[in-house]
Amino acid sequence: MARLSALFSAFLLGVAHADQYMNLTTLTGRDNVSVLECWQLSTPFATSDVPGVAGTQTLELGGLANATYTVIPPRFDSGLHNAPVKQYVWFVSGVAHLSLPNATGEAIVNGGRYGLIYADDTKDISGWGHLSRYPGGDQTITVTFPVQDGVNPNHTVLHDGPCTLSESMGV
Template sequence: MLNLGPVTSNATNLLIPGEYNGGLHNAPTIQWVIFLSGVAHITLPNSTDEAWIVGGKNGAILALDTAEVSALGHSTTYPTEESTVVLEVALKEIPGHRVLHGGACGEEELL
């Protein structure tokens, strides 16, 4: 069983249409973002770093780039025609984890 950390009483289920551009934004709060279906392409401003998240088994990311710690945040696009189903789970505090390296996780490092 995966411990998500101390969650709040708030979780949000989103249905994002295909070919949607979420633009540049910050995470609204520290949160798990769990992509249940679809594809998300996440990029960082002023960087070539990118992550392609395919919904399903390895579709969980920890979003920590709130406005308090990141001036620009990240950009998210949904490049396929398929809708993307997302579950956002707000956290009370950053859960225990370790940073493996700078940049996006490789396929073998995904949850």
């Protein structure tokens, strides 16, 4: 009902309403090799009617299986590895340098508001995996959210390579 009311108000005011979507840098696999892609989740943000956050923009990420909070020491090198499961990874603080062992692609992810990525390059779709390095002088904090039943969120691939900052802004 709140969404209908907002659309009607925009119509009366002559303001165009455009749905906003989340774009995520994604580590995925193609031809048994890890690649970086920019994904746009298929579900748009919605105006919440939940008490305490009514009127704010929300996005349901789908079924999640668990959550893990990790403290990564400064200048840590995780080496070559695959994503253990299909999961959202939110870099809460710090900085991560993600690279591919058999390609030139890389992504620098700064913790905070735009620090959410999706990791999908599990062993079943990528034989090589990716490298994660944490070059900062402070700890990097991550929270990982595996997706329920290993099912990726509905999405569209916007392009090869990581999302740009301008593609991630606006929400």
